[in-house]
Every structure is written in structure tokens, then in C-alpha cells.
Amino acid sequence: MNLVIDIQTIQLVTGTGILLILATVVGRIMPRFATSEGATATVANFQARTRSWWVMVAVFALAMATGGIGSIILFGLTSFFALREFITQTSTKAADHRSLFWAFFVITPLQYYLIYVQWYGLFALLIPVYAFLFIPVRMAIAGDCENFMERLAKIQWGIMLCVFCISHIPAILMLDLAGYEGQNAKLLFWLVLVVQISDVLQYVFGKTLGRHAIAPKVSPNKTWEGFWGGTLAATGIGAALWWVTPFTPLQAAGMAFIVNLLGFGGGLTMSAIKRDRGIKDFGNMIGGHGGMLDRLDSLCFAAPIFFHVTRFYFSN
């Protein structure tokens, strides 16, 4: 994986930095207009979120600067912490201890190692085939049959979401794209940027224009106005950044639209899980945002589809 840092990469990172400076300035001005208690809380949350964004962008940029290995380690750790948050919310039993040990300390590192050695075939099959057959056998050997299917299903889905899906973000680095050799880091950055900006904009449009909830029982904050406003605006941004991708402007718009739809689906699905479990956030690792999974929910769903659509249509 030979990645080059070109002028476009620097422009992307600089642009993101300018966005964050803007957000920080807005966060400083906002308190003057916050009169009600609710508004003050919203402003405080906005400031906390912006502070966390600085850290996340810094870590992400640093990981990219080290080339492939940095991104693989970063997202490997992300998977690990996301899986910890997910499994904490499931009703596993003492008998699942060693199966979970395999999931955390063997399957997760192996999945990321396969990206490092660029073994696509096994990367795509390790979890859906080998892990999904091994874990049930390991659990059966452990011998506790109570709620066996339920415990198994939850562990399997945790591995699917937190390890398999998230691993498709750094897997972008192993795509072999015509005329784009060595530049995949920019595509990775583009995906993360578009999906996260879509999240932010859906939130902003929802707060300002939101009237009609999409699934009020799951998440009263997700409205049609927020969804369309955020998705279309982020699709526009994704298209405007076509020059860092291997896509034409129209293709970039299409790709951005697809990942934004999936990002929305991811956010809504995770909200349903949280509502069922009676929790607001999966954790508290990222100030203002909640846990790792709260920040990654949209990318979880967007990354695998983005990876495969790109691979199918643009790969050599």
C-alpha cells in the first residue's frame, strides 16, 4: 500500500480545518443568543461536539499521514471499542466469555491484518463465513443452552456491525482504481467527510426546519425536513469535492447520495437498538457525541456498500 500525500490531500485537511475553525467561532458567538435553558444546553453540546471533532480530525489526519498502517490501526481500535459498547448492551452469559475473547482478540485483529496484507478474498469471507460458523460451535462447546440463539445472534450481529462493517472504511485503501493509484487515502477521507457532514447537516436542518418525524417511535429528532435537507446538501458537497475522487462530478453526486441514504439508515437502526435498551448513548468516549458507535453508526452502514459499489464499477 504505497500512499502519496499530494496537494489535494493537504487541501482536504486544510478545508476540514477551516470548517472546524468556523464551527468553533460559531460556538463562541452562539451563547449570546441562547436565552432559554434548552438553548443553553444545545449550545453547550454544540461546543463539546466541536471540541471532539477537533480531536477526531487530528487523530484521523495523523493516521492518514502515516500511510496505510496508521488508518488500519486506528479503525482496528475503533472496531474494538465499538464492539465493547455493543456487547455491553447484550445479555451474554458467563459461558460466552471465551467466545467473546475470540471475537475481540482474534477475529478483530485478523480482519484488520487481512487489510494490511491486502488479502481481499479472505477479508470478505472471514467474518460472514469462518467467524459465523466458528462462534456458534465455540458457544456450543461452552455448553450453556439457555437463550442460545438469542445470545449467538447478538454476538454475531455485534461482530458484523462493529468489525466487518467498520473494517470496510480502511479497506478502501486496498482498492485498485484505474488512474488513481496511491491516492486511495483521499477517497477514504472523502467518504468519512461526506457521511459525517451529512449527519451534522441532517441534525442542523432537523433542528431548524424539522416538522414531520420519520419514525417518531424510534427517534423523534429525525424528520423528513432534516433528512432531505442534510442528504441533499451533503450530496452537493460530495459532488463539489469530485476532484479528490476517481469519480466524475455526476458519479460523485450519485455515490454521495448512496452513502448518505445508508448513513441515515444506520443512524435510525442504531437509534432503534438504543431505544429498545433504554439508553441514550452507547458510551461516553467521545465528549458531546456519546460513544464510538454513536459517532460511527452512519459509517457502519455506508462503508461496506460504498466499498463494493466502488470496487464493482471502478476497480481494475
Place this chain on the structure above:
Amino acid sequence: MIADIIAKLIRFICGASLRGETKVPDQAVYFSNHTSHLDALLIWASLPKQTRQLTRPVAARDYWTRFPWRRWLAQNVFNAILIDRDRVTRQDNPVRHFIDALKAGASLIIFPEGTRNSHNDVAPFKAGLFHLARACKSVPLVPLHLGNLNRILPRGEILPVPFLSTISFGSALQLERGEAKPAFLTRTRNSVINLAHS
């Protein structure tokens, strides 16, 4: 310095979030439910730095002296009071050592259930807490509840698996004038159980 890093590491490994009133008295007896060998470590690691330096966890001698590194941690980092779990070979009453440590100004971390409990409920408390409270009436008793640590390192397992855990601090109690042993042990046990649902 090393102790500080180890404390941070323990909190990180346990994914611990602190709940309740974490501003603790200068000297106290911390008591909680007991489900894992990590329990005493997490309580110790969750205390403010100043308090931590004067707080001694009570731990099983056989477990904490089995390997040199464990012995080193127990003696030099946690300053643990090691007790024999086996009643047959035990030389003296461990409560005696607890009282001596309190009289010397230390705080204590104890587990009144007496042993690790594999279930989610809290087992009846042993009498040690009562004798301790009677001998050192002025020392406040702080109830704690630990959640999910048994999933990180269950009984009988060597390798930990990561989970997020919680440590809830309750408000300090004291032995009431004329309070009988069973009533006191029930009241202190309930204070831990109530924290589980908070």
C-alpha cells in the same frame, strides 16, 4: 507516578463510568458487592489521587502472591492488606488487621459478602463490617456498587474480555447508636443493592 498510570489503565480497561457522589471523605471504609478480582482494583483506581494513596484494598493472599508481578503490585502499588481465605489455616481474625490499619489512618476497601459472587444479586453480609464499624465508630462507611465487572473477568477465568462497567458511589453511613448486628448488616447490604438500581 507509576500508581497514577496504573490507575488510569485500570479505569480504561474496565471502561468504567463513575456515578453518584465521587467527593469522598478523607478517611472511610469503602464496601461493595464482589464479583471479580478486578473489584478492589477498580475501586482503588476510581478514588481521587490523594485519597487513593491512603487507601488499602483487602485482597486474597493466595491470588495476589501467586506470581511475583502480582505480589509486587499488591505490595508496592495497591498497598493491599492480604488475608488468608482458608479458615482452617488462618492464624488470626482478619478484622483485627483492618482495625489496626484504620487506627493508623488508612482507608479500607472491603467486600462484606466475603467471597466473589457469581450471581447478579448481593449475598448476605458477613459480620466483619459490623465489628469494624463498632471498633471505629467515627470512620464513615461508603457503599459502592460495581456493575459488569463479573463480565470482564468472571470467576474462574484468567483472560479478561472488554466490557463497559459502572462504579456507583453512595452516601456515607454510620453504625447507629444501639443498632443490632442483623439490622446493621441488612441496612448496609440494602444501601449497595439500591445503588445497583440508581
